Amino acid sequence: MQPTDPVQHQRDLQATLAQILALIEKQEVVSGLVERQETPRRELVQTLLARQQSVELRRALKLLHPADIAFVLENLPPARRSMVWNLLDERERGAALIELAGAVRESLLAELAEQEIVSIAATLDVAQIAELMPDLDPELAARVLNALDSDERRDVQSVLSFPKGSVGALMDVAIVKLRDDQDLGAALEQLRGRPALPANLDQVFIVDGRGVLAGALSLRDLLVNRPQAALQEVMRRDVVAFNTDDSLREAAGAFERYNLLSAPVVNLHGQPVGMLTVDKILDYREQQVQRERLNQVGLREDEDLFAPVWESARNRWLWLGVNLGTALVATRIIGLFEDSIVQIVALASLMPIVASIGGNTGNQTVALMIRGIAMRQITKENRRRFLAKEGAIGLVNGLMWGGIMAVVVFVLYGDAGLALVMMLAMAANLLVAACAGTWVPAALEDRGRDPVLGSSVMLTALTDSMGFFIFLGLATLILL
Amino acid sequence: MQPTDPVQHQRDLQATLAQILALIEKQEVVSGLVERQETPRRELVQTLLARQQSVELRRALKLLHPADIAFVLENLPPARRSMVWNLLDERERGAALIELAGAVRESLLAELAEQEIVSIAATLDVAQIAELMPDLDPELAARVLNALDSDERRDVQSVLSFPKGSVGALMDVAIVKLRDDQDLGAALEQLRGRPALPANLDQVFIVDGRGVLAGALSLRDLLVNRPQAALQEVMRRDVVAFNTDDSLREAAGAFERYNLLSAPVVNLHGQPVGMLTVDKILDYREQQVQRERLNQVGLREDEDLFAPVWESARNRWLWLGVNLGTALVATRIIGLFEDSIVQIVALASLMPIVASIGGNTGNQTVALMIRGIAMRQITKENRRRFLAKEGAIGLVNGLMWGGIMAVVVFVLYGDAGLALVMMLAMAANLLVAACAGTWVPAALEDRGRDPVLGSSVMLTALTDSMGFFIFLGLATLILL
Numbered sequence: 015m016q017p018t019d020p021v022q023h024q025r026d027l028q029a030t031l032a033q034i035l036a037l038i039e040k041q042e043v044v045s046g047l048v049e050r051q052e053t054p055r056r057e058l059v060q061t062l063l064a065r066q067q068s069v070e071l072r073r074a075l076k077l078l079h080p081a082d083i084a085f086v087l088e089n090l091p092p093a094r095r096s097m098v099w100n101l102l103d104e105r106e107r108g109a110a111l112i113e114l115a116g117a118v119r120e121s122l123l124a125e126l127a128e129q130e131i132v133s134i135a136a137t138l139d140v141a142q143i144a145e146l147m148p149d150l151d152p153e154l155a156a157r158v159l160n161a162l163d164s165d166e167r168r169d170v171q172s173v174l175s176f177p178k179g180s181v182g183a184l185m186d187v188a189i190v191k192l193r194d195d196q197d198l199g200a201a202l203e204q205l206r207g208r209p210a211l212p213a214n215l216d217q218v219f220i221v222d223g224r225g226v227l228a229g230a231l232s233l234r235d236l237l238v239n240r241p242q243a244a245l246q247e248v249m250r251r252d253v254v255a256f257n258t259d260d261s262l263r264e265a266a267g268a269f270e271r272y273n274l275l276s277a278p279v280v281n282l283h284g285q286p287v288g289m290l291t292v293d294k295i296l297d298y299r300e301q302q303v304q305r306e307r308l309n310q311v312g313l314r315e316d317e318d319l320f321a322p323v324w325e326s327a328r329n330r331w332l333w334l335g336v337n338l339g340t341a342l343v344a345t346r347i348i349g350l351f352e353d354s355i356v357q358i359v360a361l362a363s364l365m366p367i368v369a370s371i372g373g374n375t376g377n378q379t380v381a382l383m384i385r386g387i388a389m390r391q392i393t394k395e396n397r398r399r400f401l402a403k404e405g406a407i408g409l410v411n412g413l414m415w416g417g418i419m420a421v422v423v424f425v426l427y428g429d430a431g432l433a434l435v436m437m438l439a440m441a442a443n444l445l446v447a448a449c450a451g452t453w454v455p456a457a458l459e460d461r462g463r464d465p466v467l468g469s470s471v472m473l474t475a476l477t478d479s480m481g482f483f484i485f486l487g488l489a490t491l492i493l494l
Numbered sequence: 495m496q497p498t499d500p501v502q503h504q505r506d507l508q509a510t511l512a513q514i515l516a517l518i519e520k521q522e523v524v525s526g527l528v529e530r531q532e533t534p535r536r537e538l539v540q541t542l543l544a545r546q547q548s549v550e551l552r553r554a555l556k557l558l559h560p561a562d563i564a565f566v567l568e569n570l571p572p573a574r575r576s577m578v579w580n581l582l583d584e585r586e587r588g589a590a591l592i593e594l595a596g597a598v599r600e601s602l603l604a605e606l607a608e609q610e611i612v613s614i615a616a617t618l619d620v621a622q623i624a625e626l627m628p629d630l631d632p633e634l635a636a637r638v639l640n641a642l643d644s645d646e647r648r649d650v651q652s653v654l655s656f657p658k659g660s661v662g663a664l665m666d667v668a669i670v671k672l673r674d675d676q677d678l679g680a681a682l683e684q685l686r687g688r689p690a691l692p693a694n695l696d697q698v699f700i701v702d703g704r705g706v707l708a709g710a711l712s713l714r715d716l717l718v719n720r721p722q723a724a725l726q727e728v729m730r731r732d733v734v735a736f737n738t739d740d741s742l743r744e745a746a747g748a749f750e751r752y753n754l755l756s757a758p759v760v761n762l763h764g765q766p767v768g769m770l771t772v773d774k775i776l777d778y779r780e781q782q783v784q785r786e787r788l789n790q791v792g793l794r795e796d797e798d799l800f801a802p803v804w805e806s807a808r809n810r811w812l813w814l815g816v817n818l819g820t821a822l823v824a825t826r827i828i829g830l831f832e833d834s835i836v837q838i839v840a841l842a843s844l845m846p847i848v849a850s851i852g853g854n855t856g857n858q859t860v861a862l863m864i865r866g867i868a869m870r871q872i873t874k875e876n877r878r879r880f881l882a883k884e885g886a887i888g889l890v891n892g893l894m895w896g897g898i899m900a901v902v903v904f905v906l907y908g909d910a911g912l913a914l915v916m917m918l919a920m921a922a923n924l925l926v927a928a929c930a931g932t933w934v935p936a937a938l939e940d941r942g943r944d945p946v947l948g949s950s951v952m953l954t955a956l957t958d959s960m961g962f963f964i965f966l967g968l969a970t971l972i973l974l
Contacts (some may be wrong), residue, residue: 081751085751085870086834089871089876115869205717208717208718211714211716211718213645215714218754233696234691234693235713236712237525237682237717238686238688238691240499262644269776270688270776271559272561273773275696275771276774292772292776293749293754293755296749296775297753299776300750300779303779303783304868304869307864307865308862308865311854311860312858323883323886323890324890326883326887333854333858334851334891335895337851337854338847338898338899340625341847341850342902343845344846344850345846348843348846349840352839352840352842352843354843355835355839359835360708360832362828362832362835362845363825363828363829363832363843363844365842366825366828366846366962367818367822367824367825370820370821370954371818374791374813374951375810375814376791378791378793378810378813381787381788381790382793383786385784385787388784389784390565395512403803403806406803407803410804411810411814415815415818418818455734456722478846478850482846
């Protein structure tokens, strides 16, 4: 057997994508050629050729994991997406839908007939249906729900009842609960007798007579212990369990910190109602990382990379507006000193240095703050200590590098006063940057907002304006 | 039983930390008081009091997971770290060392006696020892290795032989291999007979007569199938397997894409030599995310938040130097147009708008590129399409928002020519930003470097310089 190497496989995917695109293009060219020949057998030839290409395309798709099919769909221009989509069977469509990025999924769902969505949903499991529901309009969602059997419907509704970002919304409801008054042999019998054990089962949960979580037993321990041993004897009692309303953000931290593979989720009564697995956490973290990357520069989570220009242009307006607003403030500050600039035009050339160095150093402080908050090393209590340290660093580096810049300025313009102004302004603006870099993320955090979001733009607005103000102000005071 | 809720527990950790700090302070105050009283019983009293506080501290520490002890150590000022450290036994020290952030770990290791490190290492498993080795100096590392038994030494050396960032370096070498010519009953017997099964075992690997990976069997399938079934009959044959030299970066992508919990790692001969588990991948991703966050702003991976000011100041020099360099280039470009600025001083006020809007929009394009590259949606083949789209967006938004700014400029300065220059310069610089935002990460990627690293600073250098040049150049051409 040749085991599949997923890394090699991922590299091959690019080739597969190219191959699929080539197949689609061939089919389009052939259809076009045939269409232009006005022969009586036109339709027949066209159908035959199209069928041959489809078989090849179908064969290529058949070899792919749903995640890979989703990858292919995301990377095709919208017109060609539907061609591949039409070659998939219902089960494959369902699996691919779940793996698709939000924007592409929405656009595909919008094109599908209601009945088709209902029958695709029938091929999915509870967690997958629950994931799909928010993208459907309410009427359609109700139809999908009604098509399920009553157990499934209840499970989907229960998962949907948990707010987005909570443990309950991401948990697996297919778990195995065993009463704590049996021995391992009986437990094994019970497991073997179940029609469908969850595929990713790695531990079973032990409950007492009231259904309250009493412990957990890994399959490993179930296997290696004597069948005569009582469950109560061999189960782990110090189980890490989440509540349904715990936040995923904090749950992810716990998974990472304690190296968990899966953990029971209990309701208010302490009864296990689901299980959170680390693969879900990995997906969640990955989404969060990518979302942060875009949010940081004012973009919505999932812009379809190949969406129409106009739609994408609008996605950037908020940010453009905010940036023009802060730039206008900086402009008005410079405007205050136009008289000074007319007298010493070198000020115009030098002022961007002070502003830009402040922005860049401030963003270092912001990055350290955000990381410290994320790793819970910076708390409300020790912020002051962090600020003191960052301020000291800003002052040390400001005086040192400001001194170096002062020499450069003196060489360029031969003006000792101007050189002194440069050094003082740089030191002062690095101090501003340290304060703003600590204060901005802290203020966002205190207001319960994500410190990653908007920290950088607020900081740069402050260091730019203050940089211009300090430099031009000092120059006006000292030199004029 | 009250199951531990890790989210609540994490919140409580802050309280625990405060409590531990209070205990340490109390002990210090008591010691101080006693020291100042020059009584003959001074030492005795001091010892007694210190012992009482130590017992309380010890009790608080005993309740903590090694990851939590590491958290406490990281959050204590260096002087107090050693106080907590001294209360831990060897096993706890070893476990905490593994969980500690790099910078804190290094500083603790530097303080320990050689013999102590050797005996701490003796409490760790192979993977943990391998993780610690790069932080030890070569002589000490050799002593640690010599203290191990020959099997362990061989395993540690084999893990260390794989380059950092490869699958081999992070795999677990404790795996279970079963020959493919037996039935489930015999396999179960064999498992039960082993002295120590890996704690996180979720699947066993099936090998043929030559030791080559033939398939895998989850413990779940081992449990539910009849004991009489042959392994060859029930094992999965389409196993996702990594090679020891696959990159962790790509392996993480595969874990996420295919929702893997664990996967075998094979050597060049296709023989399983280890197992990669998703909890390691989660830790790896988290480290990568935090490292990127810092690297993006030119900081080393792990600056100890409370390291001395001077050390931290030096950590920022490279970045300061780079930024001053690019700022100087922008300065010289403005310098070329000092004559124009003297004639129309409004240019000095308005030029930062053009530069800053270019930088901000360009960083949006950079973020989309980096995300697209990470999710492998932007390839060498479709870059041109992405560039065309970003360019079109830049032009649309440049003309539109440039038009708005033109109105603002006209209102402020009453100069139609200046307003026109503003609009044209904004549109042109947004076009530059789109090109640079696509080109810079692409160029880094092509050179095999991480596009996250330095993209932003290179982009801003380009959009700043070009922004000043375009705006001042157009103004000189049109208005003078």
